[in-house]
Amino acid sequence: MKKIALDVGDKTIGVAVSDPLLITAQGIMTIERVGIRKDAGKVMDLIKEHDCDTVVIGLPKKLDGTDSIQTEKVYEFKTMLENKMKSSGMGHIQIVFQDERLTTVMAEKVLIEGDVRRNKRKKVIDKQAAVLILQSYLDTL
DSSP: OEEEEEEEOSSEEEEEEEOTTSSOEEEEEEEEOSOHHHHHHHHHHHHHHTTEEEEEEEEOOOTTSOOOHHHHHHHHHHHHHHHHHHHTTOTTSEEEEEEOTTHHHHHHHHHHHTTOOHHHHHHHHHHHHHHHHHHHHHHHO
16 A cells, blocks of 8 residues: 655645555655645545555754654644544544655755746645655654
8 A cells, every 4th residue: 555645744745655565755745835624624534535554754963863852843743643543534544754854955955956936936845845754754764
């Protein structure tokens, strides 16, 4: 089964999905945040649509490895997603964290090297960060 990755931010959630063989990650969309419950519901819809058995959430630690304010928000999102999935009969789906330090910086570098314009980069950077998070996870399997 496929894996889905999330780059959870304050305004958007970047989403990537693996191929069935768990070799590559592809960015599929960026979710505009509207509220933690609705955002978790949208993620659950994507899990079902893409037939995923694992959710990989990027964990934004500080460079020294300690938690940041954003780390706490990601923990809160994971808890909400977990609770909604359990109450919806999706409790069998595994949720794991993947260190995402510097993924946004790397994603921007990839987009710049790909000659993506600045205004377009803002729209796809979270999706690209999710790709890097998922690819990093897949490489450890």
